Amino acid sequence: MKKRKVSVLGSTGSIGRQTLDVLSAFKEDFEVVGLAAGSNVQLLIEQIKEHKPRFVSVKDTELAQELKSTLSDHSIEIFCNDVGLEFISSSACDIVVNGLVGSMGLKPTISALSHGKRVAFANKETLVVAGGLIKNLLKRNKGEIIPLDSEHVAIHQCISGARESEIKRIILTASGGPFRTWKEQDIQKATKEEALKHPTWVMGPKITIDSATLMNKGLEIIEAMVLFELPVGKIDVFIHPQSIVHSAVEFVDGNIIAQLGATDMRLPVQYSLFYPQRRELPFNLFCDLLSVGKLEFEAPDFNKFPCLKLAYHAAKEGKSYPIVLNAANEIAVDMFLKEEIKFGDIPKIISSTMENHKPSEPSSLDEITELDARIRREVSERAKTSKI
Ligand SMILES: NC(=O)c1ccc[n+]([C@@H]2O[C@H](COP(=O)([O-])OP(=O)(O)OC[C@H]3O[C@@H](n4cnc5c(N)ncnc54)[C@H](OP(=O)(O)O)[C@@H]3O)[C@@H](O)[C@H]2O)c1
Known part of the structure; x- marks a missing residue:
């Protein structure tokens, strides 16, 4: 070939x-x-x-x-x-x-x-x-x-051409990040080193911080809405600390189809490059379920992880809100990585930016990039003058 x-x-x-x-x-x-x-x-x-x-x-x-x-x-x-x-x-x-x-x-x-x-x-x-x-x-x-993205590769495999009317919901799984078991007040004060210690995946710094705030899962909700043309009401998030179930689709007849595999991005990379073919793995990335032993699931705690709530809000409101959510998050994460703000300031910055925003419906590339740049400028200026 x-x-x-x-x-x-x-x-x-x-x-x-x-x-x-x-x-x-x-x-x-x-x-x-x-x-x-x-x-x-x-x-x-x-x-x-x-x-x-x-x-x-x-x-x-x-x-x-x-x-x-x-x-x-x-x-x-x-x-x-x-x-x-x-x-x-x-x-x-x-x-x-x-x-x-x-x-x-x-x-x-x-x-x-x-x-x-x-x-x-x-x-x-x-x-x-x-x-x-x-x-x-x-x-x-x-x-x-x-x-x-591993969750969306999972859904892509599970959904298998089903119509929206046949899908009850998709379940996006999240490891819960390094602060899953921490108390709310301790999370606020988490350091950069603590936030960069992801329990199951090794990734770039921005997505690692997004995983610690659960904003990563929030962004993935909107990503799934676009990729699979589903309303936000059909997308749920489960915390799954083992990161073995990469996501699942629940159908209206009660069947749930989930995709499981090792926590290694070379699996979804290979899937994406070869799709619709499947090829034998040249790496030892097989997942030994017997040694995994148990698979746990819990509901996310929206009080401990307000970024997830903000992302659901942006997904429900639509219009320009997802652009604002993303721009404010990118700036806030960058400032946290430069140790200019505290971990607990990240959701505060995003929340106040969304509250101050008058929604619009940018549809062209120029309108989107202009709004994105304006929000970034506003967030940086407000943060400099400590009006977070
Ligand atoms: N990492 C994962 O396991 C994972 C899993 C699922 C989804 N994702 C998504 O994949 C994307 C990438 O994540 P990542 O973890 O791979 O990030 P990363 O490690 O930070 O890599 C980012 C890449 O972008 C390049 N880059 C930065 N600024 C650039 C510029 N101005 N022009 C051209 N290239 C530029 C960087 O180049 P230099 O390093 O040379 O500056 C680097 O190659 C994110 O959207 C993330 O959410 C990542």
Whole structure:
């Protein structure tokens, strides 16, 4: 069979590195044609040596110059910033893996879909801020999205073409993060080191903090609404500390179909790249249920984790609220990672931003990016003057 050409956006990140692991194991099936990273030029150079892409992109012109002066292979075309991301997404490839973090993944997603690509999709923030826009592109038969987020890969497998009327609800599982068993007042004061200690997954810093606040699950609710065209009333969250059941679908006849597997992102990466085929695993990622022993489920505590409540609110209200939720969260998480605010300030910032927001219905890319930028500016300014 002809090799499929793949571009990886965010190749130096957690998703990107695991995607390249899978691609290295399946060199007969895939050829890497594009790599896009931010500022980790050192790792990008190693990836270029191993995968020999035709196109690479980095965050800015300075880094592009640095890369150019280091690379001996002058046939590689080097790009930077948004232009580079959009070029790599629309270049001569069949599959674009979107492992970018935050809403910066939006424009390259539009670019990839407009050029009819398969997008293997980890970058949930894009679907949160522009779900309607992306759904319209897909309805016009522009490209396809195959989920890469483990919960949505689980639902994709369980839902198996069922109509909305046949689905009672989907159950998104969450590990509960590092603070599942902590008291509410202690969570408020949690340090960066404590918040970055995820109990079951090793991921990039932003999603790790989102998992600690449960905002990650909130973003996934909106992601699931877009991907599976379901109303928010049909999406429930269960805390499942073992992270073995990756999610489930409950049907109207009482049957529940769940997907189980090891906690390793190379499983969903492989699924997303090969779908609808299944291929034998080249890694030992089989899940030994006997050694797991027990599977537990609990309801989420909305008082301890107000970010989940805020995300449900944004999902129910719709309009511009998901954009506001996401922008305020991205800024707040960034400030927490820079140790400028406390852990307990993250939901406060998001909540006050949503309360002050007058909803609108941005539908074009320009309207969405303009609102996103305005909310980011407002949140940063308010935080600087301590009006959180
Ligand atoms: N990690 C997981 O297991 C996991 C699971 C499910 C879903 N997701 C989702 O996948 C996405 C990526 O998560 P992650 O954990 O892989 O994040 P990450 O480790 O922080 O990686 C982010 C990637 O984006 C790149 N990047 C940052 N700024 C950039 C810019 N201006 N231009 C181009 N590239 C830029 C980074 O490059 P540099 O490092 O070179 O700066 C890095 O390659 C998120 O939406 C997350 O929610 C992740």
